[in-house]
Amino acid sequence: MATIRRRNTPLKDAIAHATRAIDKATELEVKYINSFKGRGLFAKVPYQKGDFIVEYRGELISSQESERRRGIYHSKCTVFMFDFCWKERMWCIDAAQEDDSLGRLVNDDHIYPNCKMKRVIAEGKPHLCLFALRDIKAGEEITYDYGGSDWPWRKQAKVQETASDTLSSEEVPQSPSPSKMQAKVQNTVADTLSSEEVPHSPSFSEMQAKTQETGADTLSSEEVPQSPSVSEMQAKTQETSADTLSSEEVPQSPSVSKMQRMWMYMRTMTVEQHVGQGHKVRIIQNVIFHITHTHIHTYINIYNLTFRLKLYLLVMCLE
């Protein structure tokens, strides 16, 4: 195998190509593979492990703009939108535009990928670049692992392998849903980026989970009041209810013991005097209820009482 002279380190090579928005057009070629897989990118020259191969070039947009475009793009286009994390924010390389860039045509291989995606910062902007995982021979298809495990073409390939030895996995791929594409590609970036080169970019759901975890981890007990237990909650609710009720709603008893005594007496008297007269008993009970809660209601209800009882209550209150 011919020795390849590197003019630059792979990182510098990637930056040089990314900043000028050019591909290694003489070293790579696009070939149509089949109707399922579509096109693919192939090496025309051998590459060494670690070499920069190609940039996944497109328009750098915010996650908000990415969401907006997903709403209006056809699914065949959204599959070319590559979400990633940079500076603790989500970004997207929108490569939906059919231009001459080569990176957007690299297919998935989760078993024997020969490249991996890395994020490279050039002139203050992030770029997604593919680097060789191993030596690549001329004529080989350039691939990387999109990540995940449920890509439709992978499942179909397995079914086909089982059903027929004559069909290769390459012959039965299917397009993934756009949302799955995002997640898988993000995972791939996250998995393959070294901490030195670029921070990992998790998927949206991972981001959310991480944000929550981080939030929880970084907040001290002082900052985040702890959740009370159920009993504490109940106690708190009762306290709160009591606190929020006005004196009109829950008037204080002036003298509970006196009231209690009065209640006992009235109860006895009522039973003695109004036995058989259920409605009066209910009136008395009503009065007593209010006595324990409010003088006002007591006095109102007292008009319903017998003269003797009124007199007694007056005396008791004046005591």
Ligand SMILES: C[S@@+](CC[C@H](N)C(=O)[O-])C[C@H]1O[C@@H](n2cnc3c(N)ncnc32)[C@H](O)[C@@H]1O
């Ligand atoms: C970024 S594009 C790659 C270029 C694409 N093959 C084309 O012709 O435009 C991703 C799409 O390629 C197809 N693809 C990628 N890897 C595949 C594989 N291993 N088998 C089958 N189809 C694949 C899927 O349709 C996927 O939606």
